[in-house]
Structure formats: structure tokens, C-alpha cells
Amino acid sequence: MARARVIIDREFCKGCALCTYACPKKILVISSDFNSRGYYPVTVQDVEKCIGCGFCAQVCPDVAITVYRE
Amino acid sequence: MEKVLMRGNEAVAEAAVRAGCRLYFGYPITPQNEISEYLSFRLPQVGGVFLQAESEVAAIHMIYGAASTGARVMTSSSGPGISLMQEGLSSLAAAELPCVVVNMSRGGPGVGNIQPAQSDYFQAVKGGGHGDYRLIVLAPSTVQELVDLTYRAFYLADKYRNPVEILGDGMLGQMMEPVVFRDPEFPPLPPKDWAVRGKGNGPRKWIVCFDLDPKGLEELNLRLWRKYRRLEEEEVDYVTFGCSEPEVLLVGFGTVGRILRSVVREGEKEGLKLALFRPITLFPFPKKALQEYARKARAVLVVEMNLGQMLEDVELAVRGEVPVFFLGHTGGVIPTVEEVLEYIHFLLAKEVRVWK
Amino acid sequence: MEVVFKRPRTLLKKPFTYCPGCHHGLAQRLIAEVIDELNIADRTIGVGPIGCSVYIYEFIDVDFVVGAHGRAPAIATGIKRALPDCVVFSYQGDGDIAAIGTSEIIHVANRGELITAFFVNNAVFGMTGGQMAPTTLVGQKTKTTPFGRNPEVHGFPFRLGECLSVAEGSAYIARVALTRPQFIRQAKECIRKAFLAQIEQKGFALVEILSPCPTNWGMSPKEAVDWLEQHMIPYFPLGELKVKECLSRETS
Ligand SMILES: Cc1ncc(C[n+]2csc(CCOP(=O)(O)OP(=O)(O)O)c2C)c(N)n1
Ligand code: SF4
Ligand code: SF4
Ligand code: SF4
Ligand SMILES: [Mg+2]
Numbered sequence: 001m002a003r004a005r006v007i008i009d010r011e012f013c014k015g016c017a018l019c020t021y022a023c024p025k026k027i028l029v030i031s032s033d034f035n036s037r038g039y040y041p042v043t044v045q046d047v048e049k050c051i052g053c054g055f056c057a058q059v060c061p062d063v064a065i066t067v068y069r070e
Numbered sequence: 071m072e073k074v075l076m077r078g079n080e081a082v083a084e085a086a087v088r089a090g091c092r093l094y095f096g097y098p099i100t101p102q103n104e105i106s107e108y109l110s111f112r113l114p115q116v117g118g119v120f121l122q123a124e125s126e127v128a129a130i131h132m133i134y135g136a137a138s139t140g141a142r143v144m145t146s147s148s149g150p151g152i153s154l155m156q157e158g159l160s161s162l163a164a165a166e167l168p169c170v171v172v173n174m175s176r177g178g179p180g181v182g183n184i185q186p187a188q189s190d191y192f193q194a195v196k197g198g199g200h201g202d203y204r205l206i207v208l209a210p211s212t213v214q215e216l217v218d219l220t221y222r223a224f225y226l227a228d229k230y231r232n233p234v235e236i237l238g239d240g241m242l243g244q245m246m247e248p249v250v251f252r253d254p255e256f257p258p259l260p261p262k263d264w265a266v267r268g269k270g271n272g273p274r275k276w277i278v279c280f281d282l283d284p285k286g287l288e289e290l291n292l293r294l295w296r297k298y299r300r301l302e303e304e305e306v307d308y309v310t311f312g313c314s315e316p317e318v319l320l321v322g323f324g325t326v327g328r329i330l331r332s333v334v335r336e337g338e339k340e341g342l343k344l345a346l347f348r349p350i351t352l353f354p355f356p357k358k359a360l361q362e363y364a365r366k367a368r369a370v371l372v373v374e375m376n377l378g379q380m381l382e383d384v385e386l387a388v389r390g391e392v393p394v395f396f397l398g399h400t401g402g403v404i405p406t407v408e409e410v411l412e413y414i415h416f417l418l419a420k421e422v423r424v425w426k
Numbered sequence: 427m428e429v430v431f432k433r434p435r436t437l438l439k440k441p442f443t444y445c446p447g448c449h450h451g452l453a454q455r456l457i458a459e460v461i462d463e464l465n466i467a468d469r470t471i472g473v474g475p476i477g478c479s480v481y482i483y484e485f486i487d488v489d490f491v492v493g494a495h496g497r498a499p500a501i502a503t504g505i506k507r508a509l510p511d512c513v514v515f516s517y518q519g520d521g522d523i524a525a526i527g528t529s530e531i532i533h534v535a536n537r538g539e540l541i542t543a544f545f546v547n548n549a550v551f552g553m554t555g556g557q558m559a560p561t562t563l564v565g566q567k568t569k570t571t572p573f574g575r576n577p578e579v580h581g582f583p584f585r586l587g588e589c590l591s592v593a594e595g596s597a598y599i600a601r602v603a604l605t606r607p608q609f610i611r612q613a614k615e616c617i618r619k620a621f622l623a624q625i626e627q628k629g630f631a632l633v634e635i636l637s638p639c640p641t642n643w644g645m646s647p648k649e650a651v652d653w654l655e656q657h658m659i660p661y662f663p664l665g666e667l668k669v670k671e672c673l674s675r676e677t678s
Contacts, residue, residue, distance in 0.1 A: 005427060014446035016640075016647035022607065039446065057431035058607045061451045061647075062442055068427035093508055119507045123500070124533040131497035131530070135473070135504025138491045143504070161494045266489040266505070268469035268512045276483040276490035278474075 004052025004069040006044055012064035013041035019056035019065065025049045028056055071250045078213045079104035079243040082172055082236065083112060085220035086144050088251055091170070092118035093143045095132035097125055097151060100184040101240035102174035105146040126151040130158025130171075137167040138277045140265025142224055146172035148240070149182055152190060152198075159233055160199030164279035164290065166264075168227035170220070171205075172236045174243035177402040185402020186240035188324060191379035194237045195353045202291050204298050206234040206305070207352040211327040213247035218254070219350070225256045226305065230297055231264075237352060239375065241325045241404070302354040310363060312338075312345035318414050319367035319392075321347045321360065321384050326373050326405065333410045342414060352380070357387040369417060370394045373405055395421065434458040436467045436487045443481055447647020449637035450479045452604045453546055457515070458486050460617045464625070470513040471505055473498040477519035478552040496527025499534040502541045513624060515542040521551040524560040524586045531590065531632075538595025538629040542620045545586065545632055548639040549658060556642030560584040563657055568642070583661060587634045591668040597629030599668040603636040603659060605651040616666065628670060636662055 006028075013035065019042055020028045027050060031043045041064070044050065052069030076084070083105045086094070094109045106122065113120040119136075123129035129145050136143040147155060152173045162169055175190040177183040192198075194207045206226050210216040216238060223234040266275050281287040309327075312334040320330045327348035337344040347363050349356050364370050370392050372381045381396050388394055397413050399405050433439065437458035442451040461467050470488040474480060476495035483490030493501045498516035506514045523531050523545050534541065550568050551557040557570040561583050565574040575583070591599045598620050602613035613635065620631035636658050638650035645653060 004430070012441050016446035018447060018647050018651065021648055037441070052430050054430040055607045058610050059452075059604075061444070061447060061449055063433050063437060063451065063455050066432045067430040069430045070427060093504070095504065121503070121507060124529055127497070128500040128503075128530050128533065131493055131500035132504035132507070134493045134497070135491060135501035135506075136508040137504070138501075139505055139508040141508045143508075157494050158497070165493070266471055266491055267509060268471055269487075269489050270468050274487060274489050276492070278483070278490075278492040279494070280476075280480070280492070282480075 002048050002050060004050040004067065005047065006050055006056060007066045008042055008044065009064045010035045010041040011037065012062050013039060014062050015040040015042065016061060017042065018059050018061065022055040022059040024053060024055065025051060071252055073248045073250050075246055076213060076249050077104060077243070078216050078238065078245050079174065080108045081213050081217050081249050082220050083108040085217040085251060086170065086224070087112055087116060087118070088253065089142065089221045089224040091142045091144045091224065092116070093136045093141055094119070094145065095121050095123050095129040095136070095143070096145045096147065097123050097129050099148050099151045101176055101186070101243050102146050102148050102172065104243070105172060126154035127157065130155040133169045134158055134162055134165070134167060137162065137169045138266045140262035140267065144170040144172065146174065148174050149176040149178050149190070152193065156193070156199035159205065160201050160203060161279040162233045163203035163205065163294070164201065165277050166231040167233070167277065168231050169233050170223045170227055170236065171233060172238065175237065175239045177400065183402050184240060186325065186375065186404065187400055187402055188239060188326065188375040189379065189400055190237065191352065191374070191376060194235050195355070195383070203294055204353050206230065206232055206301060207237050208234065209237045209323040209350060209352050210242065211324050211348065213242070213245060214249045216242060217249050217251060221254050225259070228259045230301060232297065237324065239325055298354070305351060306354050306356045306359065307350040308356040308359055309348050309350065310345060311348070313343045314345070315343070315366045316345035317343045317368045317418060319345050319347055319364055319370045320373060321370060321380070322373045323349050323352060323380060326375060329405055329407060329410065330373060332407045336407055337411060337414065340411070344414070355383045355387070360384065360387040361389065361391070364388045364392045367392055369421070371414065371417065372396045373410060374398045375404065376400050393421070434462045436461045438485055438487050440485070442485060444478060445641045447638060447640040447650055448478070449604050449635070450546060452610070453544065453635045453637065454479070454482060454485055456610070456614045456617050457517070457544060460614060460621055461488065463618070464621055466513045466621070469511065470515065471509070473502045473505065473514065473516040475518040475522040476553070477522050479517060479519065479546070480553070482517055496522045496525070497530055498522065499527060499530040499541070499543065503534060503539050506539060506541050510540070513621065515544060515621070517544045518546070519552065520545070520547045520549065520559040520561040524584050531586070532593065535590040535593040535596040535630045535632070538597070540624050540627060541630065542624045543630070543632040545634045546637045547634055547662065548637040550639050550642045552639050552642055556639070563661060585662065587632065587667050590632055593630070595630050596632070596668055597670040598623040598631035600666045601634040601636065601662055601664050603654060603664055605655055609664070634662070
């Protein structure tokens with residue numbers, strides 16, 4: 001069971017990738033299918049590794065990420 | 071009711087306070103400084119705000135902000151200062167914000183001079199800033215009328231959610247005359263439910279002066295257009311004086327109206343049949359009434375302290391049915407009764423017969 | 427599970443209209459967070475700019491007024507003087523605040539107007555397509571400095587924050603960036619203090635927010651934040667430029 005969880009709103013994400021650089025665990029990647037506005041949103045690759053630090057959400061310019069932790 | 075002797079500039083300031091104006095922002099410029107000097111002590115007495123702005127640009131946008139809260143607000147200026155305010159006036163008109171602007175106009179163009187002139191007619195009446203908008207423009211000719219129109223200016227501003235300009239001139243501002251402050255009774259106004267005051271527990275509001283969507287912006291423009299047409303239906307005002315079927319119908323606004331009144335009287339003594347038509351609302355312009363009066367005359371003579379600005383509106387109203395002549399001075403030169411009379415004699419002798 | 431991060435209440439739930447990687451949205455999120463934490467949404471009035479964030483009122487759930495380009499400080503003055511109990515903030519870009527509206531912001535600071543100003547410095551005119559701004563760096567290429575900003579021709583990048591710090595009426599001036607989580611934490615603290623300077627009637631407050639414009643800089647979002655850190659921060663140093671703690675004022 002993961003200690004933390006990130007939820008990415010695919011429709012809010014613009015695929016800027018800033019969160020992927022901020023994540024200390026490097027578990028965020030840009031997906032290969034686009035959302036309804038034509039952006040390639042980010043997805044979590046290995047949710048088990050998430051530590052719930054919230055860095056991704058902090059740097060996200062589009063407030064697309066919600067973070068939960070145990 | 072008590073009569074007091076007051077200078078025009080101070081009278082308009084006092085009338086504004088009595089009309090409920092509680093915020094004033096302005097930048098000094100002659101010949102209207104007494105307005106801000108008066109309000110700098112008078113507004114604090116009633117818990118209001120007087121603030122000297124760093125420029126007319128700032129002043130008119132302070133007005134924009136304060137008007138957004140639903141408060142009754144006023145600024146005043148002249149010539150170059152009113153030019154600087156055009157950006158804000160266009161915004162106020164677009165955002166449909168009520169406010170009152172007093173223009174004690176002076177000689178132009180450029181820095182011009184500080185003598186009375188009427189050369190801001192086009193600027194006041196035709197929009198002045200960019201876009202399809204109008205100000206409501208009121209032109210008083212006595213200090214008493216200045217007072218009465220100040221009350222009306224605040225009322226009309228609120229009623230139509232539109233900036234109102236009181237177009238006076240340096241002479242009216244400096245003139246001392248007895249005045250009575252009688253609180254007029256206007257029909258009740260709708261609540262300012264559009265005003266921005268912090269959302270509290272209710273829904274939030276916003277006030278903007280743009281719409282980036284073409285359809286939306288056209289809709290705004292059409293709404294403004296309907297408002298201006300309604301003004302033309304409901305708010306036109308003017309006075310007439312003299313003969314009902316004159317040989318020459320004199321048309322002049324503001325202080326020129328005073329001169330033309332004397333011309334009518336003096337002309338009578340010389341056996342001339344004259345009348346005066348003096349628009350009080352320059353926008354909405356009293357087109358129909360003027361056209362009807364002009365039909366009864368042999369000629370129309372427009373007199374202005376400019377080189378022919380209201381003249382164009384008179385010509386549009388008369389539609390070529392009667393010959394329209396013009397006499398004007400500018401730069402602070404004031405037309406005299408004698409020269410107007412002399413010109414009338416000349417017209418009747420040389421010009422008018424050719425036409426009719 | 428406990429929530430570590432979620433959208434602040436006062437930031438309306440709709441996607442921003444800014445380009446990918448633009449920090450206008452991030453700045454507005456932080457302002458909304460502070461408004462929530464101070465519990466002032468009911469009495470806050472925002473004054474928006476003309477610039478890329480002209481639609482700020484679509485995103486922050488408080489009352490708003492937007493007027494002409496650069497005049498937000500004067501508009502905010504009018505609002506605050508009419509409603510002294512409201513919390514009034516302006517939000518402006520570098521063209522808005524440091525070019526066309528320079529006079530208004532200087533005098534607002536000098537009067538010690540009780541308003542809070544947010545200044546998003548992205549070193550270009552974003553909305554009009556990337557022309558030179560007063561804050562464009564020396565050598566920086568823009569649409570109107572195709573060979574790079576040359577101080578002999580275009581003058582030097584303007585440090586507005588420092589300029590306003592010398593005004594007697596300013597109580598709090600800070601410069602922040604939003605390129606890393608710790609900067610974002612500091613920025614939020616500065617935004618909080620800037621609101622408090624107004625609420626506690628200490629004087630005028632401004633937070634300058636260095637912000638990337640990937641679109642007009644011609645960079646990817648990541649390149650843009652790196653460029654900001656490497657080039658903007660050395661010229662526009664981060665930190666509190668002025669903190670006036672004990673300015674006593676009478677309630678007007
Ligand atoms: C009086 C006036 N002049 C020019 C413009 C055009 N204009 C709109 S926004 C802008 C500059 C925007 O740049 P900035 O303030 O830095 O905001 P950004 O878009 O970069 O966030 C300009 C020049 C205008 N709207 N009004
Ligand atoms: S919360 Fe931290 S670890 Fe988890 S995805 Fe975000 S940045 Fe990575
Ligand atoms: S930072 Fe936000 S917008 Fe950018 S890729 Fe990550 S989730 Fe998407
Ligand atoms: S043009 Fe620049 S400032 Fe404007 S939204 Fe895009 S990235 Fe942001
Ligand atoms: Mg900019």
C-alpha cells in the first residue's frame with residue numbers, strides 16, 4: 001500500500017513537465033495521449049514510490065495536482 | 071431659501087457635496103482651482119475624501135475605482151487636463167460607471183491659455199476618447215444653473231450609469247453670482263446592485279471595460295447605443311428666449327447664451343425680431359426642438375467661443391431648411407453684444423434675402 | 427489519507443488560460459491561498475491589469491475591477507479610499523506597472539496607500555507578443571530588440587522594487603521567484619506579509635514575482651525556469667527589499 005498518492009487532473013494539465021523535474025522520485029512522466037485541449041498530460045509511473053512531498057503540486061503552474069499522504 | 075453670493079467654481083463644489091458626492095480626485099489647473107481648494111476643506115467636514123492626484127490620468131482612474139464601489143464621485147479640470155482624462159472617460163463609459171466631470175474649459179489647442187473658451191465642445195460631445203461612446207454633457211450659463219445642473223449631473227450619472235460632463239468655461243468658474251441651493255427632488259434611483267464592495271456572503275461581482283469576444287463587445291456597444299437613444303428621447307433640455315417667429319434665431323450654449331440674451335434684448339430696441347435657442351444638454355443635443363424653432367426663422371446664427379463646433383450639430387439639426395451662419399471667437403476672446411448685432415444687421419441686409 | 431496539497435477554495439475550479447509553464451497561474455494560486463488563510467475573501471477587491479492576466483477575475487473568487495493599461499494603482503486608490511475596510515490588491519505585469527503605469531505605482535507607494543500590489547516580472551510584454559519591457563535584460567532578444575537589449579539605445583532593465591523601497595510610504599517590498607518549492611514557500615510568506623502590511627495599516631506593500639514567459643522567450647517551460655534562475659535572479663536579486671515594522675498610521 002502506497003504511503004502517498006498524487007491525483008493529476010488530466011484536463012487541467014498542460015504537459016509543461018515542470019513537475020517531472022521537481023519530483024525527487026522521478027515518477028512523473030508525460031503521457032503519449034492528449035487531453036481534450038490537445039495537451040499531453042503528465043501521469044504517475046510508479047505510484048508506490050511517491051513520498052507525498054507535494055513538490056510536484058507546488059511547482060505546477062496550472063494547479064492540476066492534488067497530493068495525499070498517510 | 072437663503073441666497074448666497076458665490077463664485078462658480080465654489081458653487082459647483084458645494085452643490086456636489088450637497089448632491090452626495092463624497093470623493094473627489096483632481097489635479098490643479100487654472101481656471102478651476104477653486105473647486106479643489108474648496109473641496110479640500112469641505113469634503114472632510116462631511117466625512118468625505120479629497121485627494122490631490124499626481125496627474126489627471128491618475129485622477130480619472132481613481133474616479134474609476136471609487137465609482138466602481140457605487141459612491142458618488144467627481145473630478146474637475148480644464149483643457150490639457152481634460153485631454154489627459156480621455157483614456158479614463160472612455161473606460162468609464164465602457165464600464166458604465168457613473169461620475170461627474172467638471173470642465174471649466176480654457177483656450178486651446180495645446181497648453182493654449184487660461185482664458186475662457188468653448189473649444190472643447192467636440193471633445194466633450196463627440197466622445198473625446200476612443201470608441202463608440204458618449205458622455206452626457208450639460209452646459210450651464212449662470213452660477214445658479216451650474217448649481218442646479220450639478221445636482222442633475224449626479225442624478226443622470228446614476229440613472230444612466232454614464233459619466234456626465236459639466237461643460238463650463240473659465241468665465242463661469244470665476245463669476246460671482248447669488249445662488250440658492252435647493253435640493254431637487256428626483257424620482258428614486260434603482261439600487262446600485264452592480265457596485266463592487268467585497269462579495270461578503272453574496273455572489274461576487276466584477277467591473278471591466280473590455281470584452282475580447284467580438285459578439286460580446288458589439289452587444290456592449292449596442293447597449294450603450296440604446297442608452298444614448300433613450301437619453302435623446304427623455305433627457306433633452308434647452309431654453310428659448312425672445313420672438314416666437316424671429317428673423318434670426320441665435321444659437322449659443324453656456325456663457326455665450328448670456329451674451330446672446332443681451333443681443334436679443336438690444337436687438338428688440340433696434341426693431342429686430344430675434345430669439346435665442348440655448349441647448350442645456352449638449353449631449354443629448356436638442357435636435358428636434360431646434361429644427362422646429364429654426365423653421366420659423368429666416369436664418370440661424372450660431373455664436374460660439376470657438377471656430378464652429380456646435381455649429382455642426384446645429385447644421386445637422388436644421389438640415390439645410392434655413393441658412394445657418396456663424397460668428398465665433400477663440401483663444402479667450404469673448405464675442406461682444408455689439409459685434410453680434412452688427413453681424414445680424416449685415417446678414418439681414420446682405421445675406422438672408424439671397425436665401426429666402 | 428490527509429491532504430498535502432489541494433486547490434485553494436478561492437481559486438475557481440477552471441483551467442487557466444495561460445501558456446504551459448507560465449507562472450501567472452502559480453502566482454494567482456498563491457494569492458488565493460493567502461486570501462483563504464487570512465480569511466479575507468469576503469472583503470477583498472482585486473484590481474486587474476491589461477496584459478496576459480487580464481482575465482484574472484475569472485480565476486480568483488473575489489470582487490474585481492479591471493480598467494485601463496497601467497492604471498490599476500490609481501483604480502485601487504479610488505476603491506480603497508471609498509472602502510477603507512476592504513482589502514485591495516492590484517496585480518500587474520512589467521509593462522503595466524513599470525512602463526505605462528510607472529507614475530501611478532510610484533505615487534501610490536509614496537502616499538503609503540494601504541493597498542497590496544503584485545508585480546509579475548517576465549521581462550517582456552507577454553500579451554502583445556513579446557516586445558521589450560522595462561525589465562528586459564541587457565542582451566535579451568525580444569520582438570523589438572532583435573539584436574538584444576542594448577543599454578546605449580534602450581536603457582537598462584528597471585528595478586522597480588528597489589525604486590519603490592525608497593518611498594517613505596512603502597512598508598513592505600519583496601522580490602520572489604516561483605521556480606522551486608522552497609522559493610514558492612518563501613514567496614507565499616512574502617505575499618502574506620504584503621497583505622498584512624495593508625491589514626495592519628503599515629503602508630503600501632509590493633511583491634515582485636519573477637516569472638517565465640516560455641512562449642515569448644522561445645523556450646520550453648524547463649528552459650525558461652532555468653534561464654530565469656541563471657539570468658534574471660542575478661540582476662533582480664530575491665529577498666525582502668524593505669520591511670517597515672513600526673510605521674504607525676492613523677485610521678483614515
Ligand atoms: C494604452 C495602451 N497601450 C498599449 C496597450 C497594449 N498592451 C496590452 S498589454 C501590454 C503589455 C503587457 O505586458 P505586461 O504588462 O508585461 O504583461 P504580461 O502580458 O507580460 O503579463 C500592452 C502594451 C494597451 N492595452 N493600452
Ligand atoms: S508528491 Fe513528491 S514524490 Fe510524489 S509525485 Fe509529487 S513530487 Fe513526486
Ligand atoms: S506541472 Fe502541472 S501542468 Fe505541468 S505537466 Fe505537471 S501537472 Fe501538468
Ligand atoms: S505569453 Fe508569456 S506571459 Fe503570456 S500567458 Fe503565455 S507564457 Fe504567460
Ligand atoms: Mg510582462
